[in-house]
Amino acid sequence: MLPPLDAAVPASAEIEALLTASVGAPTTVERIEPLHRPWVLRAHLAGATGPPETVVVKCLRPEGYGLRSAEELTRCEHAALAFIADDLRLDLAPDLHAAAPDSRMLVLEDLYPRTELAELLHQEGHTPALDAELTAFATSMGELAAASVGRAALFNARRTALGTGADRLGDWEHAHIGLWRSGLARAAAFGVPLPAAAERDLEAAVAELADPGPFLALTNGDSESHNFLTGPGGGKLIDFEGAGFRHALTAAACFTVPGPNWLGVSGPGQVEAFRRALARTVPEAEDDRLFGFGLAAASMVWVMTRADRLTTLDARGPGDDSRTQMVSLLESGARTAEVHRVLPHLAAWCRSTADLLRRRWPDTDIDTTAVAPYTWRER
Incomplete structure (x- = not known):
């Protein structure tokens, strides 16, 4: 209705x-x-x-x-x-x-009859055709980042002219709304505090996002598939209420760790599409070390943001998909760091916390790598 x-x-x-x-x-x-x-x-x-x-x-x-x-x-x-x-x-x-x-x-x-990519994924599942649309989505975000690099002052001047005060122009944290701090505290309250080495890894990830260097670019602040409309005339990005200049790879993390709607995401093909588009103006994107650390940092900060929900999910009953999603989120964050050989202590914390959740919530003890990409979180 x-x-x-x-x-x-x-x-x-x-x-x-x-x-x-x-x-x-x-x-x-x-x-x-x-x-x-x-x-x-x-x-x-x-x-x-x-x-x-x-x-x-x-x-x-x-x-x-x-x-x-x-x-x-x-x-x-x-x-x-x-x-x-x-x-x-x-x-x-x-x-x-x-x-x-x-x-x-x-x-x-009016972009009608284009449709939200998330809605199509929900209805049809992760088909080859929709995988191509996901790649178009990733490419669009990479093109936006590539074209905007070095032009933050111009964008901020537009915001200032519309009435935004100078104290409201810092955007680096908005992609994750600072909730990683709450996630850190909630993890400790839940009984899975980060060891000192893992906390240092998290601090390094946050520092990367706070100082993006050549990766400072425009993102819409909510880079999920519900904000890409696809159909006749080609795909379009929507919803720029949260737009700002921040680490470009915060926009690519939606392909490595699941957002609120999904139990899993697809990943490598879309990440590479984003990377190719970004590298047109940001040669550092071709550096495996720099790109990998930025991507893992963005992914892990999102994991810690969602860790804020640990106690809430613990109060829910067996069979709630949100619990399985939390296990999948932790494990996908760990995989991202492991693939790029960075943030090892934080990755280990993610693995151990996922193992604990599997024991505490037996219904989540499944092979999360076998979950079809873009399986909708039903509950």
């Missing part, structure tokens, strides 16, 4: 005025269709020659999330879409047709 429209949704007249001013021709909204969130809707336009037949309107959320207020989320998306189209000249994201002066309402290109 679609969520109802609420008082925060703009009236047709507001959308009409914004589009009319933008395209220089009278625009009439025929009807408004709510989409998957109350603050996202589709406006059907009547017989105008300037704008398209439909547009997507994003409004101010009821509240913010992570490190950003609701107002900062829309300002950031406004800045990112303009930056990608006008400064980077990339056709990787929806066009921004119009924006309110305070960024509280954005009118975007």
Whole structure:
């Protein structure tokens, strides 16, 4: 069931005025269709020659999330879409047709009938065709990173012009919202504290993300397959509310360790596609040592972020997929570090913690490497 429209949704007249001013021709909204969130809707336009037949309107959320207020989320998306189209000249994201002066309402290109890649994976499983789409997704993120390297000041200037204060421009931590700290504390409370050597590995991973060096690039801040729409006309990246300049390989970690929806991910082919695209402007991406450490660091910080859920999952009953997902997450993080021969003590902690969970939660004692990639977490 679609969520109802609420008082925060703009009236047709507001959308009409914004589009009319933008395209220089009278625009009439025929009807408004709510989409998957109350603050996202589709406006059907009547017989105008300037704008398209439909547009997507994003409004101010009821509240913010992570490190950003609701107002900062829309300002950031406004800045990112303009930056990608006008400064980077990339056709990787929806066009921004119009924006309110305070960024509280954005009118975007309607990408229908494209579909979320995550939805297709959920419905069809990991087919060869969808593996190709995953590769296109990885390539798009790599191309965005490659094109944006060295241009953080320009992006931040756009954010500042829209009202973002200088103290809000530091983005390196937003990809993981600092929750690795909570994960570290929760692991100790759960009875699996990190040994000193593993904690030093974690500190090294966090330091890598804090100082990306040549890998500083634009990511959308939520690099998961639900934010890639695929279909006629080619794939497009969406949802730039969390966009910012941070370590590029935080965008590739979704192919090495599972995000919230999945019990496992595919990995090597997509990582290599991302790497090839990034290496067009970042030669350091071809260095196995530098690339491997960055990828493992991003993967492990995500693992520690999700470790914040250990006590919550312990309270759930047998058969809850989230428990299996935690075991898979720990083991995939360890595999990533082991493949690249880095962070050995943190990898060992992941292995030992996964073993403990298998004993504590017997229903999770399965071969996680045999789980089909992109198996949906049902519960």
